[in-house]
Amino acid sequence: xxxxxxxxxxxxxxxxxxxxxxxxxxxxxxxxxxxxxxxxxxxxxxxxxxxxxxxxxxxxxxxxxxxxxxxxxxxxxxxxxxxxxxxxxxxxxxxxxxxxxxxxxxxxxxxxxxxxxxxxxxxxxxxxxxxxxxxxxxxxxxxxxxxxxxxxxxxxxxxxxxxxxxxxxxxxxxxxxxxxxxxxxxxxxxx
Amino acid sequence: xxxxxxxxxxxxxxxxxxxxxxxxxxxxxxxxxxxxxxxxxxxxxxxxxxxxxxxxxxxxxxxxxxxxxxxxxxxxxxxxxxxxxxxxxxxxxxxxxxxxxxxxxxxxxxxxxxxxxxxxxxxxxxxxxxxxxxxxxxxxxxxxxxxxxxxxxxxxxxxxxxxxxxxxxxxxxxxxxxxxxxxxxxxxxxx
DNA sequence: TTTTGAAACTAACAAGTGTTAGTTATCTTG
DNA sequence: CAAGATAACTAACACTTGTTAGTTTCAAAA
Numbered sequence: 398x399x400x401x402x403x404x405x406x407x408x409x410x411x412x413x414x415x416x417x418x419x420x421x422x423x424x425x426x427x428x429x430x431x432x433x434x435x436x437x438x439x440x441x442x443x444x445x446x447x448x449x450x451x452x453x454x455x456x457x458x459x460x461x462x463x464x465x466x467x468x469x470x471x472x473x474x475x476x477x478x479x480x481x482x483x484x485x486x487x488x489x490x491x492x493x494x495x496x497x498x499x500x501x502x503x504x505x506x507x508x509x510x511x512x513x514x515x516x517x518x519x520x521x522x523x524x525x526x527x528x529x530x531x532x533x534x535x536x537x538x539x540x541x542x543x544x545x546x547x548x549x550x551x552x553x554x555x556x557x558x559x560x561x562x563x564x565x566x567x568x569x570x571x572x573x574x575x576x577x578x579x580x581x582x583x584x585x586x587x588x
Numbered sequence: 589x590x591x592x593x594x595x596x597x598x599x600x601x602x603x604x605x606x607x608x609x610x611x612x613x614x615x616x617x618x619x620x621x622x623x624x625x626x627x628x629x630x631x632x633x634x635x636x637x638x639x640x641x642x643x644x645x646x647x648x649x650x651x652x653x654x655x656x657x658x659x660x661x662x663x664x665x666x667x668x669x670x671x672x673x674x675x676x677x678x679x680x681x682x683x684x685x686x687x688x689x690x691x692x693x694x695x696x697x698x699x700x701x702x703x704x705x706x707x708x709x710x711x712x713x714x715x716x717x718x719x720x721x722x723x724x725x726x727x728x729x730x731x732x733x734x735x736x737x738x739x740x741x742x743x744x745x746x747x748x749x750x751x752x753x754x755x756x757x758x759x760x761x762x763x764x765x766x767x768x769x770x771x772x773x774x775x776x777x778x779x
Numbered sequence: 780t781t782t783t784g785a786a787a788c789t790a791a792c793a794a795g796t797g798t799t800a801g802t803t804a805t806c807t808t809g
Numbered sequence: 810c811a812a813g814a815t816a817a818c819t820a821a822c823a824c825t826t827g828t829t830a831g832t833t834t835c836a837a838a839a
Contacts, residue, residue, distance in 0.1 A: 404786080404787095419697070420611060420613055420697065420698070421611075422611050422613035422614040423698065425825075425826065425827080426826080426827060426828080427825085427827095435787070436787075436788060436789080437827085437828090438787090438788080438789085438790095438828075438829080438830095439786065439787055439788070441827095441828075441829085442785075442786050442787075446827080446828080447827065447828090477778060503694070507614065538779055539778075539779060540779055541775075541778070541779045543768060543771075543772065544760070544764075544768055546756075547753055547760070547765065547768050547769070547772075548768075548772060550749040550753050551746040551749055551769055551772055553749070554745035554746050554748060554749035555742040555745050555746050557745060558741040558742055558744070561741055562737075562738055562741050565737075569735070569738070573735075574738065577734060577735055577739075578738070578742055580734075581734065581738075581742055581773070582772070582776065583776050584732075584776040584778055585772070585773065585774050585775040585776030585778075587668060587730075587732070587775055587776075588729055588730060588731055588732045595816075595817095616795070616796065616797080617796080617797060618795085618796085618797095626816090626817070626818090627817075627818060627819080628797085628798090629798075629799080629800095629817090629818080629819085630817050632797095632798075632799085633815075633816050633817075634816085637797080637798080638797065638798090
């Protein structure tokens with residue numbers, strides 16, 4: 398596995414790792430280059446700026462989240478099942494891209510305009526897809542009557558704990574994490 | 589409100605605001621100073637380094653979270669109530685220190701040693717206080733049998749969404765946020 | 780074998796970094 | 810009012826930042 402990586406791929410992977418570990422602003426081009434094994438100016442043969450590199454990481458992830466959601470959401474009818482299946486899809490994307498996801502969630506604030514604006518729009522759209530399921534589920538009495546914005550925020554935050562969970566843990570599988578979290582959110586902690 | 593602020597207080601407040609908005613690493617001492625209305629070197633009359641400033645923000649918040657937890661936890665016997673009351677306490681601290689809390693959650697990674705080590709220890713202790721309630725509640729059958737680490741992570745993440753919630757929202761009160769989130773976590777979304 | 784294009788290199792720039800030294804102004808206290 | 814402390818100031822240092830210019834290396838195409 399991980400054979401025949403091009404330099405560009407290596408740059409991207411290394412950037413994801415470093416940006417997650419230490420934050421976009423704290424990682425310099427020289428440090429990134431050193432980790433890749435080249436000189437800093439050589440990075441510009443592959444990406445035209447530091448911002449361009451962040452842009453690619455963030456927008457690639459956005460695309461993956463959208464694709465996974467859209468593929469998952471059509472498979473179920475009941476809203477409880479719909480929610481569970483998109484939660485699983487979301488977690489699936491995170492687990493398959495642990496470092497890039499973290500950058501996506503935490504470092505996008507460093508995007509420059511106009512990328513920043515475009516990105517915010519995408520994030521909002523994605524959030525609305527979740528809220529839509531919740532709102533419709535509430536209308537159909539599949540869900541309790543609650544503030545859907547609050548719920549959506551709580552869900553996102555809980556999902557985004559997946560990274561820490563997956564990294565720090567006693568061999569939880571992606572399936573187990575997805576099941577436990579969606580169970581918690583749907584049924585609650587109370588016995 | 590906010591009368592007779594000393595320069596040191598103003599520096600701290602401004603730092604909290606800027607560190608939250610743009611990240612610790614992205615905020616320079618000159619920018620901070622400008623916002624305060626003094627020159628950069630004058631900052632060093634109040635804090636001996638940039639790290640020292642971050643240290644004070646983070647450790648002050650840690651202390652507040654501990655104090656609120658300890659005060660809350662003794663007031664209840666049943667573990668469901670215990671959990672609810674510490675959740676409320678935690679959210680209370682966030683709401684009373686919106687910007688500083690965000691720094692506490694997101695920027696502590698930039699602390700230098702030995703502060704970084706001490707801080708990590710504190711965070712872990714705090715997490716364990718929550719997990720302790722969950723574990724004991726599971727033993728007493730107040731809670732379902734679930735992975736307490738996963739649950740603790742999910743709870744923390746959900747709680748830490750409070751900032752975005754409080755800021756972006758349709759006039760939710762602290763009481764409402766605390767109630768809705770603890771209801772969600774205890775009883776779940778399912779009707 | 781020569782040509783070409785990609786991707787590496789070195790050197791350097793202008794701007795910005797946290798911070799120190801030394802000095803002056805301002806406020807508090809005796 | 811004089812003395813001392815506090816907190817502001819200007820100037821500067823050593824280093825790092827993202828990035829560009831110009832050059833060389835090297836493998837594939839002609």
